[in-house]
Amino acid sequence: MSERFDPPRDLVRPFLFEAIDIRGACIQLHEAWRQMLAGRGYAEPVMQLLGEMTAVTALIAANLKQAGRMTFQLKGSGPVDLLVLDCDEQLRLRGMARARPQLAAAAVPELLGHGRLALTLDIAAMSQPYQSIVPLDGDSVATTFEHYLNRSEQLPTRLLLAASGECTAGLFLQKLPSADQKDPDGWNRVQLLADTVKPAELLGLPPVQLLSRLFPEEDIRVFDPRPVAYHCPENRDKVRDMLRSLGQAECEAVLQEHGEIVIHDDICNHRYRFSPDEIAELFRTS
Incomplete structure (x- = not known):
């Protein structure tokens, strides 16, 4: 793995554990995230939820192969009743949250309540948008999206997310179909190592440095980063x-x-x- 360290920019950096057939990506958003928050005045719990959903939306949208737009809508019955994130194949993001004012900190299931997570995928080559809706299932944004991806893609997935007022970040890991043949313990080992990450490391360490810290013994191929931007011009x-x-x-x-x-x-x-x-x-x- 290269020793290059990334500057603090808005990037998704894909990578691959070549010997054990597990893929992943790191994301850190600084300026794009601050632009999304500007003028919103969100309470801390709302900011955390929106930040984590912003990171995971960009991580998933980075896999779009054709021109199009991916929209995630998390709608619940709790005091945070709506989170919407929208991203196109160029990784241009926009998003918002709707919540009761002066919201106090609480567990994620209490904040969201019962509800659903909906994906709308509008690809230029498709005659009509594709939509998938699943119940909210999980005690965090990360586990909610893990369950969604495990169900929709049939590939075991792990997500680790963190957000502050200055940065939102995430680590995405996905077990590919031939992983068990290459290393029966590989997926379990990588998850255990990933679980040692601290939120401050997700938010503060450059992606290559983060991977070196978490997986020092693994052979990781790191690909070129892709820029992410906040894009919500007046129309x-x-x-x-x-x-x-x-x-x-x-x-x-x-x-x-x-x-x-x-x-x-x-x-x-x-x-x-x-x-x-x-x-x-x-x-x-x-």
């Missing part, structure tokens, strides 16, 4: 199209009541304001 034209679809009469009724039309984009945290003159011009040109 005023899309909002104009939505207002046209509502119709002039309904827009004018809102103007009469409020004096302006204000649209809030929850996932990107953008606010769009339209004056009476702008609405009049919108329908003159439609």
Whole structure:
């Protein structure tokens, strides 16, 4: 394994235990994660959940082979009732959480309650999006996604995740079909070693250094990193199209009541304001 150490950038770094046929990836997000949090004011427990889900979404989306978009929606009955993460094949992320204000720390099952995890996969080459929905099953974001991946991909998977206000990070491990033939104890050994990782190491050690610390005796092939970015630009034209679809009469009724039309984009945290003159011009040109 190369001794290169990565700078603190937003990267997914895939790797492979060549002798035992186990694949994996490390992720650390710094600037992209801070951009996603900007202006949100999430309570600490909400930030933790969203950060861990951000890391695991990018880790899974890094396996997209075709142009498309992957959206995970975790919807529950608890005080954190919605987490949404969206990522495309270029690893451009966006996401949001919805929760009760002034939320106190609690165990993840208490925060989320009963609910479901839904994946929507919209690939350009597919005639329609693919959707998979499973019940929430696990006492953490990591175990919830482990159960989902074990069920959907039929490959044993381990996830270790951590998040702070400055960084979110994760370690993904997956046992490939021929692993037991190559080393019957390999998967068990790698999991035991991975379990020694501390959250501060996930968040602070560069990926190559982290792998060297956790698996010093293993032969690991480390691949080139892939950059991850927060991507949620304003799209005023899309909002104009939505207002046209509502119709002039309904827009004018809102103007009469409020004096302006204000649209809030929850996932990107953008606010769009339209004056009476702008609405009049919108329908003159439609």
